[in-house]
Amino acid sequence: xxKELLPKISRRSFLKxxxxxxxxxxxxxxxxxxxxxxxxxxxxxxLIDLSLCDGCVDWEMPACVSSCKTINKDVIPEPVNPIPQPxxxxxxEDWSKKKDVFNRLTxxxxxxxxxxxxxxxxxxRTVFIPxxxxxxxxxxxxxxxxxxxxxxxxxxxxxxxYDLCFGGAKCRTVCPWAIPQRQSGVGVYLQVLxxxxxNGVMYKCDLCHERLAEGKLPGCVEACPRKALxxxxxxxxxxxxxxxxxQMNGYIYGKTENGGTSTLYVSPVSFDLINKALIKKPGEPxxxxxxxxxxxxxxxxxxxxxxxxxxxxxxxxIGAFKWFSRGKGGTKGGEKDNx
Amino acid sequence: xxxxIWEEKGxxxxxxxxxxxxxxxxxxxxxxxxxxxxxxMPLANRYYISxxxxxxxxxxxxxxxxxxxxxxAIFVAAAFFHVIYHGILGERGMLPQKGDxxxxxxxxxxxxxxxxxxxxxxYLPEQRLAYIGMxxxxxxxxxxxxxxxxxxxxxxxxxEGIVFLAxxxxxxxxxxxxxxxxxxxxxxxxxxxxxxxxxIFTGSVRLDYARHRHPLWVAELEGGRKIPAxxxxxxxxxxxxxxxxETVKTSTEPEMLLQKKADLQEADESEDLYAETQEEDxxxxxxxxx
Numbered sequence: 330x331x332k333e334l335l336p337k338i339s340r341r342s343f344l345k346x347x348x349x350x351x352x353x354x355x356x357x358x359x360x361x362x363x364x365x366x367x368x369x370x371x372x373x374x375x376l377i378d379l380s381l382c383d384g385c386v387d388w389e390m391p392a393c394v395s396s397c398k399t400i401n402k403d404v405i406p407e408p409v410n411p412i413p414q415p416x417x418x419x420x421x422e423d424w425s426k427k428k429d430v431f432n433r434l435t436x437x438x439x440x441x442x443x444x445x446x447x448x449x450x451x452x453x454r455t456v457f458i459p460x461x462x463x464x465x466x467x468x469x470x471x472x473x474x475x476x477x478x479x480x481x482x483x484x485x486x487x488x489x490x491y492d493l494c495f496g497g498a499k500c501r502t503v504c505p506w507a508i509p510q511r512q513s514g515v516g517v518y519l520q521v522l523x524x525x526x527x528n529g530v531m532y533k534c535d536l537c538h539e540r541l542a543e544g545k546l547p548g549c550v551e552a553c554p555r556k557a558l559x560x561x562x563x564x565x566x567x568x569x570x571x572x573x574x575x576q577m578n579g580y581i582y583g584k585t586e587n588g589g590t591s592t593l594y595v596s597p598v599s600f601d602l603i604n605k606a607l608i609k610k611p612g613e614p615x616x617x618x619x620x621x622x623x624x625x626x627x628x629x630x631x632x633x634x635x636x637x638x639x640x641x642x643x644x645x646x647i648g649a650f651k652w653f654s655r656g657k658g659g660t661k662g663g664e665k666d667n668x
Numbered sequence: 669x670x671x672x673i674w675e676e677k678g679x680x681x682x683x684x685x686x687x688x689x690x691x692x693x694x695x696x697x698x699x700x701x702x703x704x705x706x707x708x709m710p711l712a713n714r715y716y717i718s719x720x721x722x723x724x725x726x727x728x729x730x731x732x733x734x735x736x737x738x739x740x741a742i743f744v745a746a747a748f749f750h751v752i753y754h755g756i757l758g759e760r761g762m763l764p765q766k767g768d769x770x771x772x773x774x775x776x777x778x779x780x781x782x783x784x785x786x787x788x789x790x791y792l793p794e795q796r797l798a799y800i801g802m803x804x805x806x807x808x809x810x811x812x813x814x815x816x817x818x819x820x821x822x823x824x825x826x827x828e829g830i831v832f833l834a835x836x837x838x839x840x841x842x843x844x845x846x847x848x849x850x851x852x853x854x855x856x857x858x859x860x861x862x863x864x865x866x867x868i869f870t871g872s873v874r875l876d877y878a879r880h881r882h883p884l885w886v887a888e889l890e891g892g893r894k895i896p897a898x899x900x901x902x903x904x905x906x907x908x909x910x911x912x913x914e915t916v917k918t919s920t921e922p923e924m925l926l927q928k929k930a931d932l933q934e935a936d937e938s939e940d941l942y943a944e945t946q947e948e949d950x951x952x953x954x955x956x957x958x
Contacts, residue, residue, distance in 0.1 A: 372825070418714045472820045473729055475708050477835035481825040499710045503729055528714075623730050624820070630737035631821045634744065635814060641745030645752025648686075652757060 372485030
């Protein structure tokens with residue numbers, strides 16, 4: 330049974346998509362992207378099957394987390410000492426002495442496994458949930474970044490450019506799950522005005538973007554001993570998620586949440602119950618079903634902005650036409666006044 | 669067009685209502701854009717701006733972005749209207765002319781007491797240069813802003829290069845826009861320019877000011893009629909002098925201008941005093957016109 334469910338999405342088909350996406354130049358994006366919020370339907374998606382994940386309970390650290398930590402161990406340079414105190418709000422977030430923490434998201438830990446003891450109709454059930462960035466279809470964290478230090482790639486990965494990020498944490502504020510984590514005392518802000526601008530660098534899962542480019546799988550997907558994590562072409566992963574949910578009479582999370590994401594959780598237990606059972610703290614996100622994409626409220630005004638050149642130009646044309654049609658009389662009148 | 673000499677009131681109409689509307693639409697929406705643009709940085713929370721009464725919204729990126737969008741719609745529409753409307757009407761008074769750069773240097777020097785200003789048309793040469801500079805800055809802000817808006821709504825995965833370029837063009841020209849705004853304000857602090865300020869509120873400048881500082885413009889408005897240069901001389905004598913003033917600019921004219929300017933500056937303090945001089949002027953000009 331388990332084998333049947335396992336990768337239809339082979340490494341080969343995944344690589345094919347990856348190559349196809351790489352080959353697609355910027356020019357092909359525009360027509361493809363016309364459908365709002367569905368911009369990345371040609372990219373990659375991941376599936377996290379909660380019926381398979383056992384949290385690697387017998388391991389010292391879950392395999393996916395361990396792999397992620399190993400891959401990203403050298404991402405953050407040693408913070409300056411002392412870390413400059415920002416002015417006037419004095420928030421400093423320093424995890425450099427707690428690099429080993431793996432039971433929540435930190436700048437040194439982009440993936441952790443949540444444990445939820447859910448009260449179901451059939452009794453108590455423990456669910457393990459690997460949590461990391463959802464790589465949303467229209468990620469507010471990326472579009473709203475004031476320096477474009479965070480960007481949605483064509484393969485679907487939402488990637489922060491750590492050399493460009495000022496650590497303002499705007500991305501964390503707009504993320505429904507507050508995923509990005511800040512490390513103060515590192516990054517480009519130190520070269521500008523560290524006391525007055527910026528406060529470090531934001532870190533989060535980048536879907537192993539660089540490994541994908543090399544044709545490798547993300548560390549977590551590769552390391553999972555139970556194949557609870559899969560990656561593949563968006564369409565195929567979505568179809569597989571539907572299929573599995575149907576088979577287990579279960580639920581999907583991430584399909585509509587925050588306007589759609591490219592991470593689909595499949596669970597035999599409802600996410601409403603899981604969310605209720607979860608401990609919610611900074612770095613330990615909730616799983617609220619149907620969480621709204623807050624940026625949706627800015628789409629209408631944004632569309633008016635996009636129409637405003639046409640509106641302005643049309644008004645100019647009409648105005649000029651009117652001026653010419655009554656211009657002669659008007660000018661004569663003006664001349665008369667002067668005479 | 670709508671520019672005209674309003675002799676009874678001692679005024680010259682410099683801008684019509686539509687032009688004032690365009691200016692203030694750009695100016696006010698531009699101001700809101702600067703402020704809400706800064707809120708995107710994000711600095712409202714860090715600098716406790718969002719803790720100020722009535723400014724709690726400044727820390728909410730969704731609200732401040734919507735305010736930014738609302739102001740953008742006005743800004744962009746007004747800019748497009750301006751270029752299309754005045755372009756079709758063929759109004760070129762604000763476009764730079766040959767020699768503007770050189771003349772501008774002379775004018776700026778004169779502000780600091782070195783040398784004298786040449787006679788002006790409707791706009792000062794540096795106004796024309798500043799205008800084209802501002803057009804360029806605004807155009808870059810609009811283009812990059814539209815790309816960013818399009819990306820936000822439809823194409824978050826737009827080519828990274830394009831998004832990066834749009835963002836940094838937007839930031840760079842934002843800084844230039846603020847500098848240009850400061851320069852624009854600094855220009856009206858200069859005393860010789862102050863009589864022009866009323867035009868952007870009321871549409872008109874004083875006729876006596878225009879005669880002294882913008883004789884080429886007044887000459888055009890009068891359609892080749894004689895310019896009554898001063899009030900004192902008798903009508904018969906004036907005609908010869910003004911013809912010269914119109915064409916050659918005699919060596920005595922700058923002196924007269926300076927004299928008049930000094931008078932104006934003295935009078936600057938009191939509006940009532942102006943009303944009197946204007947009435948006198950009107951009387952004089954009426955005579956000469958007739």
